[in-house]
Amino acid sequence: MSTAPTSGPWWRHAVCYQIYVRSFADADGDGLGDLAGITSRLPYLARLGVDAIWLTPFYRSPQADHGYDVADYRDVDPRFGDLADFDAMLDAAHSHGLKVIVDVVPNHSSDDHAWFCAALSAVPGSPERARYVFRDGRGDDGARPPNNWQSVFGGPAWTRVAGGQWYLHLFDARQPDFDWDNPEVGDEFESVLRFWLDRGVDGFRVDVAHGMVKQSGLPDQLGSGRGGDLESAMSDTVRPYWDQPGVHEVYRRWNRVLAEYAGDRMAIGEAWVVDAAAMARYVRPDEMQQVFNFQWLEAPWSAAAFRAVIAETFAAVEPVGATPTWVLSNHDVTRVTTRYGGGEVGLSRARAAALAEFALPGSAYVYQGEELGLAQAHVPESARTDPSWFRGSGPGRDGCRVPMPWAGTRPPYDFSPDGAATWLPMPSDWAALSAASQDDDPDSTLTFYRRALGLRRDLLGALGDRLEVLDRSEDVLALSRAGDPGLVCVLNCGTTPAPVGDLGEPLLTSEAGAVADGRLGPHTGAWFRG
DSSP: OOOSOSOSSGGGGOEEEEEOGGGTOOSSSSSSOOHHHHHHTHHHHHHHTOSEEEEOOOEEOOOTTTTSSOSEEEEEOTTTOOHHHHHHHHHHHHHTTOEEEEEEOOSBOOTTSHHHHHHHHSOTTOTTGGGBOEEOOBSTTSOBOSSOOBOTTSSBSEEEOTTSOEEEOSSOTTSOBBOTTSHHHHHHHHHHHHHHHHHTOOEEEETTTTOSSOOTTOOOOOSOOSOSSHHHHHHOTTSTTSSOTTHHHHHHHHHHHHHTSTTTOEEEEOOOOSSHHHHHGGGSTTSOSEEOBHHHHHOOSOHHHHHHHHHHHHHHHGGGTOOOEEESOOTTSOOHHHHTTSHHHHHHHHHHHHHHHHHSSSEEEEETTGGGTOOOOOOOGGGOOOHHHHTTSTTOSGGGOSOOOOSSSSTTTTSSSTTOOOSSOOOTTOGGGSHHHHHTOTTSHHHHHHHHHHHHHHHHTTEEEEEEEEEEETTEEEEEEEETTOEEEEEEOSSSOEEOGGGOSOSEESSTTOEETTEEOTTEEEEEEO
């Protein structure tokens, strides 16, 4: 299996670091991350060895869904700074050799958006209401929702307004869905893209990229779907508002816009779709440049599961000439260390999985805190803020969004100036996980990530993109990339040591002492010269 050559646009083989803006670094002491805080930590990211950063929404917003409810797509929320702060951060990132990707949220806006305020003041059938999905209710008095659709966050996806009509919100009631059948919506978002491209951003992460276009006629959902948790709701293709054919015309238009700008500008889609074949449709040559491979994220700790995802991914992307985009975690899912079992075993597995991810052809995305080995934090119910929690869609996402620990022995660990109360409480036992405490530790997770990303960058120019999955044993994932030198990555997902003596001395291991007496220990990974 293979992909396109390693030469070409910067994004094809980049490692991108996701910054959850609220939780990365707080410069002004209000307990909330901000743009100036990001600027102050750019040297850390440059030293880590990533190529790009992706910022979650920082636009004007009432923060009902932590910025994914946008009130003004062309301005910075005062909680995070202003446009001058954004420009300064962008310039500083570029000076450090880092590309900058910003989030765009096209499925819905905030109910504070000027368009939706105008829609509420307008009459049914008006041009103002036509920008959103307003419908009459069912029954003689219209008292029942237009259909049986349920919100991803739990509960009905419809809210009734004064005058009797209902509006659609696939997420929180404060996030009304745009009607992408209305040309005015497409024109507006082209203008939004151009606003940020003109400022110099390098790309966009597209929120709910498989949404936006709904099935014609808005029919009832058939069947019960895959379950009530957020991840299942996002990827449940039984629902008639995911992965509709019309979304692809949106991205063809955006592709043409991006092509007008120099510097290989790009878009990456958050598309929770049923399989790799559906994923590949979003990265056809005239659509988006990347799409997250959530099949990799959803795979359990299993060599067989990893092999299946890799085979299916390359079989899907090769015909369209795309490269895969690998991801292990983000701000919407349980942290990978916890998903893989928690504790020392979970952390060992997470480090080994990262080694496999960085060995694969294509690009990789790292969520802030992965490089510190952070596990899912416990957030007391009284401190939770996630709307999906309040609407009953699973445990909520606050646990993976707790602020970053930078230094010190107690909260806020230099995330905010000492003594500031952070927007989510930080664990009292994170001192040993802070960036400062791991900085000079040769066995720390941070040091491991720096070594892995540095070696990846050194090797990339010599590696081809042809990938061979080697047959070693059922519980061992072994990958080979040809080159001069080549690279072999071995992951031991079993419970007993796996022979690797025939591969020579390792270039890098996920744990100190992972290879002993020619055998790779359980829950570990290693790179060898191919």
